[in-house]
Amino acid sequence: MHDILFLDVLAVLPQACMISYFLTFLQYYHKHTDSLQDDDAGPRLATILIYLADAEEGGETSFPDGSVWSNPKLEKVYGPKLSPCAQGHVAFPPRRGDALLFYSIHPDGRTEDMHSMHEGCPVVKGAKWTTTVWVHTKPFRPHQWNGKSFDSGDREFEDPGVCSDLNEECMQWARVGECTKNSDFMQRNCALSCGVCEACTEKDKQLLAPCYWKNRIAQNYLAFEPTELTFNA
Structure with missing residues (x-):
């Protein structure tokens, strides 16, 4: 396989128009490849997986199908520390500030x-937070980078933990039964009037009060412990 590069990502990534990215909270992800084909941007050529938190145990990114360490010394360094899932494979443990770069496509740009x-x-213990950068073979949605066009959707972002309505007509719509008749739209835009969540104040948000986390869970958002994203330098 291509050499895996262990990078120290404390510098800012270049703002290239050939990347897409994704932030996620991961506890487990089944084996897969990243070479998803995009009609406009082509396949994902390479992946940069950036670790944002230290998982105390487990959470490795493992390459289970016939992977071999390019340097046998690395296996001696990392092998004994790996969880059972990662034993016997090339694997990289999550450490905040590190990144893993690997290629999903051969040099021909297609295979x-x-x-x-x-x-x-x-x-096994702790939490794993990552952000992923995918490098495509062609520019990825360049119109969004050049400022000529950007579709941000029709809803303003509001913290789901606070709970609010995004339209002044929400209460009236709820009175005439729209929460049931048009549930998808109403739950997204009129969560408070439809009783999807309960009103929390900004102070509740700052204090991370129970109602704040309850609201996030009720709307299928992640509830997490902020200390998962802190570390001692």
Whole structure:
């Protein structure tokens, strides 16, 4: 397989128009490849997986299909510390500030490299936070980078933990039964009037009060412990 580069990502990533990105909270992810084909941007050529938190145990990114360490010394360094899921494979433990770069496509820019098959091992203890950068073979949605066009959707972002209505007509719509008749729209835009969540104040948000987390969970948002994203330098 292609050499895996262990990078110290404390510098800012270049703002290239050939990347897409994703932030996620991961406890386990089944094995897969990242070479998803985009009609406009082409396949994902490479993946940069950036670790934002230290999982105390487990949570490795493992390459289970025939992977071999390019340097045997690395296996001796990392091998004994890996969880059972990652034992016997090339694997990288999550450490905040590190990043893992691997290629999913061969140098011809078209053929998938099956050695890039990888999985996120279960987190045994702690939590795993990552952000992913995918490098495509062609510019990814360049119109959004050049400022000529950007569709941000029709709803303003509000913290779901606070709970609010995004339209002044929400209460009236709720009175005439729209919460049931048009549930998808109403739950997204009129969560408070439809009783999807309960009103929390900004102070509740700052104090991380129970109602704040209850609202996030009720609307299928992640409730997390902020200390998961802190560390001692």
